[in-house]
Amino acid sequence: MAQWNIDPDHSVAAFSVRHLMIANVRGQFNRITGAINFDPSAPAGSTVEATIDVSSITTGNRMRDDHLLSPDFFDAARYPSMSFKCTKVELAGPNRGKVSGDLTIRGVTRQVTMDVEHFGPVKSPEAVGGETSIGFTAKVSINREDFGVMWNIPLNAGGFVVGKEVEIVLDIEADLAE
DSSP states (O other): EOOOOOOGGGGGGEEEEEETTTTTEEEOOOOEEEEEETTTTSGGGOEEEEEEEGGGOOOOOOOHHHHHHHHTTTTTTTOOEEEEEEEEEEEEETTTTEEEEEEEETEEEEEEEEEEEEEEEOOOGGGGGEEEEEEEEEEEEEEEEGGGGOOBBBBBSSBBEEEEEEEEEEEEEEOOOO
């Protein structure tokens, strides 16, 4: 089983959450590290461990980012990272699978199952680095309150300022370990 190291320069964890019950706010975390043990010919035996630096959040609005880093949301001073550790991989079709594991946010760990698709591997041209790389896209929806992210304000017409459900999409590029 080959080890693939997550390339933090070419990987992102994006999210989308309902705002005012009428629109989606999107953001992303730009610093992901970790390792994936993966063999395209035997994907069920794969393992994944990844860590996201909470301070790498960006939504395009500095005031919102600062609020998200505060104790109201991620409490980055107390919980500077989020993590995922795979517990099970199931095939779901060619280049597709379901990856289950422990997701930890704000010190709270819950089991999640992501729909995953893999691409490659490919060898990049020598001018670009010459590494052998592989790509993964993973999608999952979580209830942020399950992880202790409770801040909200009720709206006069019903509903809340921030939705509970958060859509997460991970786009991961990983390089073959030498």
